[in-house]
Amino acid sequence: MIGPADIEASTQPATDAGLAFRRHDHSNCCGGLIARADELAAERGLKLTPVRRRALEILLEEHRALGAYEVLERLAGEGFGNKPPVAYRALDFLVENGMAHRIARLNAFMACMHPGDDHTPMVMICRACRSVAEAPAEPVAAAVAESAASAGFAVEGTVVEALGLCSACRARGEV
Amino acid sequence: MIGPADIEASTQPATDAGLAFRRHDHSNCCGGLIARADELAAERGLKLTPVRRRALEILLEEHRALGAYEVLERLAGEGFGNKPPVAYRALDFLVENGMAHRIARLNAFMACMHPGDDHTPMVMICRACRSVAEAPAEPVAAAVAESAASAGFAVEGTVVEALGLCSACRARGEV
DNA sequence: TCTTGACTGTTACATTATAACATATGATAT
DNA sequence: ATATCATATGTTATAATGTAACAGTCAAGA
Known part of the structure; x- marks a missing residue:
């Protein structure tokens, strides 16, 4: 379900609008993922409340990794609370339920592009344009x-983040 | 060079002294790694200055992941500066030169147990005892x-961290 | 000697995150 | 209907983590 086009699209920063959304219909991708989140919530008896839903939409709209305070700023601008726990709680809910990912290296959050597929995410972080994309992992x-097992360690979760240059930046001649 | 004993040893929290160092001679392992760091510095023309060296010793002595402010506190107690940049600069130097690792998930630092071997580290973080160990990666x-390459992404560094239960905690019946 | 560059230290501040408690809301049992 | 309870939201206050910018130090080379 995840093809090269998805990856390409999500490696683009949202600010570079001309290029960023050339390869997908953004409002569709957002709507589809919100719909998917609703389905998941229904299936699992979770409550995708207004703040949580809006936080997810914000991540989807930006299509890049956002800090908790960036999300908070937008939520506050829309009538939700403007104190850190408001954002952290919504984001934690999304992360716990596989609808968003936390990027440890950036202390930031991004929407998951294929929620529900039980996956251990791997993200790629471009040092030139700061964009973040998921990759199959x-x-x-x-x-x-396997490596953990040979040390007798039982893995319950992973953080896998690659740092480097995305294809767009390489094409653009970044070094 | 990295055997099961190394991994076992480093999965033990330093506070649990009775068990922690049963399987290795701690002062030897520290001394050996400091000596190795000196070698590396000499080979590469790096300056392992007193603060840097002491920061590394602190990480080695604790044998676990320490926050920058924990390291700072000790450095300050020994006559070095007591402002955050003192610790961050020493730790950054150690990380950049492969003598220590930064654990993104914990915002903490640990000594590298095999500096010089050019390796992309993978660390295992036990949620029960908070110990951290390196594993071959x-x-x-x-x-x-490979995953990154198929997205056209050029990897320059990685963050790989496994969260779960270490062998000691499992043996102890942790769930 | 004098400059230069790297290192150390400081001030001051920015950013990220959480504990603890008050209020509101919705589901459930009576 | 309404009392109750769990969950969610909002606030205050503060903790924890991290950095920019500049001043002083010191050793190595011109």
Whole structure:
């Protein structure tokens, strides 16, 4: 379900609008993912309340990793609370339920592009344009599990983040 | 060079002294790693100055992940500066030169147990005892590189952290 | 000797995160 | 209907983590 076009699209920063959304219909992708989140919530008996839903929409609209305080600022501007716990709680809910990811290296959050598929995410962080994209990580997760197993360690979750240059920045001649 | 004993040893929290160092001679392992750091510095023309050296010793003595402010507190207690940049600069130096690792998930630092071997580290973080251990990560790094390559992403560094239960805690019946 | 560059230290501040408690809301049992 | 309870939201206050910018120090080379 995750093809090269998805990856390409999500490696683009939202600010570079001309290029960023050339390869997908953004409002569709957002709507689809919100709909998917609703489904998941229904299936699992979770409450995708207004703040939580709006926080997810904000992440989807930006299509990049946002700090908790950036999300908070927008939520506050829309009539929700303007204190840190408001954002952190909504984001924690989304992360716990696989609708968003926390990028440890950036202390930031991004929407998950395929929620529900139980996946250990791997994210790629471009040092030039700061964009963040998910990549398939099943082989990575397997390798992590195997290495951990030989140390007797039981893996319950992983943080896998690659730092480097995205294809767009390389094409643009970044070094 | 990295055997099960190394991993076992480093999964033990330093506070649990009775068990923690049963399987290795701690002062030897520290001394050896400091000596190795000196070698590396000499080879590469780096300056392992007193603060830097002491910061590394502190990480080695504790044998666990320490926050920058914990390291700072000790440095300050020994006559070095007591302002955050003192610790951050020493730690950054150690990380940049492969003598220590930054644990993104914990915002903490630990000594590298095999500096000089050019490795992409993978660390295992026990949620029960909070101990942190390194594990061999070549297969993981390969999987990350491959996944990234198919998205056209050039990997320059990775963050690979497994969260779960260490062998000691499992043996102790933790759930 | 004198400059230069790297290192150390400081001030001051920015950013990220959480504990604890008050208020509101919705589901459930009576 | 309404009392109750769990969950969610909002606030105050503060903790924890991290950095920019500049001043002083010191050793190595011109």
